[in-house]
Amino acid sequence: MNDSISQVNIIQINLQHAKASSTLLAADLARLHTPLALVQEPYIHNGKILGFEQSTDTNLIYDTSHNRPRVCIAIDRKLVFHELPQFTNQDLVAVKVKFSRLAHNNFCVIVSLYLPFEKIDMISESLQRITDYCETHNLPLFIGCNANAHNTVWGSSNTNARGIKLLEFIASKNLLILNDGDEPTFVTTHRREVLDITIVSQKAARYSSNWHVSSVESLSDHRRIHFEISNPATVLTEFRNPRKIDYLSFNIELCKTIDQLESLTENSLPTFDQLDTLATNLQTSLQNALAVSCPLSKPKSNKLSKSWWSKELSALKTECRTALRRAKRLPDNHSQSSERWNLYRDKRREYKKAINDAKTSSWQNFCTETDSLSATAKLHKLLCKDNTNKLT
Numbered sequence: 072m073n074d075s076i077s078q079v080n081i082i083q084i085n086l087q088h089a090k091a092s093s094t095l096l097a098a099d100l101a102r103l104h105t106p107l108a109l110v111q112e113p114y115i116h117n118g119k120i121l122g123f124e125q126s127t128d129t130n131l132i133y134d135t136s137h138n139r140p141r142v143c144i145a146i147d148r149k150l151v152f153h154e155l156p157q158f159t160n161q162d163l164v165a166v167k168v169k170f171s172r173l174a175h176n177n178f179c180v181i182v183s184l185y186l187p188f189e190k191i192d193m194i195s196e197s198l199q200r201i202t203d204y205c206e207t208h209n210l211p212l213f214i215g216c217n218a219n220a221h222n223t224v225w226g227s228s229n230t231n232a233r234g235i236k237l238l239e240f241i242a243s244k245n246l247l248i249l250n251d252g253d254e255p256t257f258v259t260t261h262r263r264e265v266l267d268i269t270i271v272s273q274k275a276a277r278y279s280s281n282w283h284v285s286s287v288e289s290l291s292d293h294r295r296i297h298f299e300i301s302n303p304a305t306v307l308t309e310f311r312n313p314r315k316i317d318y319l320s321f322n323i324e325l326c327k328t329i330d331q332l333e334s335l336t337e338n339s340l341p342t343f344d345q346l347d348t349l350a351t352n353l354q355t356s357l358q359n360a361l362a363v364s365c366p367l368s369k370p371k372s373n374k375l376s377k378s379w380w381s382k383e384l385s386a387l388k389t390e391c392r393t394a395l396r397r398a399k400r401l402p403d404n405h406s407q408s409s410e411r412w413n414l415y416r417d418k419r420r421e422y423k424k425a426i427n428d429a430k431t432s433s434w435q436n437f438c439t440e441t442d443s444l445s446a447t448a449k450l451h452k453l454l455c456k457d458n459t460n461k462l463t
Contacts, residue, residue, distance in 0.1 A: 092122075133159070
């Protein structure tokens with residue numbers, strides 16, 4: 072465990088039940104080493120959230136007792152966390168995550184929340200209870216919320232009745248809104264609005280930073296929200312993998328110094344001080360030889376989820392972002408507005424197809440390569456693995 076000052080990145084996103092946006096999110100969580108994602112409207116098939124199947128280092132937390140869960144939390148297995156099933160339902164999921172120095176007990180509560188527009192009573196009992204629980208136990212609270220509510224306080228173009236009711240609840244619980252500016256979180260050809268907000272407690276606000284709406288293509292009409300929390304309890308640290316030692320290099324490097332050490336004692340018996348010096352030098356020589364033959368490696372989370380990523384996909388992502396930026400610059404009544412939005416849709420369609428093709432090709436190659444016992448064993452392990460945490 073590392074208690075040094077550092078930061079953990081969090082993504083908040085409504086995936087609109089789309090397979091492509093779910094697949095892209097899973098890949099980016101691994102590629103960007105992002106250990107937490109607060110997801111609304113994930114991709115669902117047969118009552119199960121999909122799109123993260125290949126993310127072997129990610130746990131999915133959601134209400135598995137409901138066949139249409141509308142929220143989930145994707146959390147890296149390296150983080151220390153506890154589920155809070157007493158608050159979890161179709162539209163709210165909560166986990167208690169261990170962070171260093173955030174509170175006297177080092178835990179905070181992370182929530183993914185969906186407020187369905189069809190419900191008149193938008194402030195659920197679970198939402199009331201989770202905020203009261205955090206206040207009672209002095210726990211920092213972070214809520215990623217798809218509000219489906221308008222209020223100019225968080226950057227919407229107007230204020231409606233749902234927005235007023237939600238703001239009254241936030242104020243009554245002494246909570247804060249991290250949203251900064253009026254950058255829309257929901258963007259289509261004819262509509263740009265702030266529908267997604269990040270709500271935090273007073274204590275949590277002190278550890279929150281760098282909140283922003285990402286310009287990276289999400290393959291959803293909702294844009295990704297990024298923010299950071301300081302001082303995680305566990306961080307990705309570099310390590311040496313003993314299985315990857317180059318023993319030839321190790322022996323060559325060690326022999327260089329061993330010869331020098333032997334030359335110091337070949338003519339006489341060493342004194343105690345010389346023995347101490349030799350022991351220290353030998354230890355240093357072993358460490359240096361190990362450093363040369365087995366360099367430090369960075370942890371690679373979710374290896375399978377990003378094995379299909381390529382420079383071509385990165386280029387297509389950039390083209391999508393550029394097309395969207397150019398389309399948003401023009402007012403709707405501009406003569407070229409329709410043309411630019413059509414170009415953006417074409418680029419986005421091409422990006423989706425390229426992702427699907429890359430995943431299919433990667434999976435076919437993986438299956439082809441299972442011609443050894445070890446590869447077949449890995450395949451069996453993959454197929455038997457379930458990264459869903461059951462909440463009933």
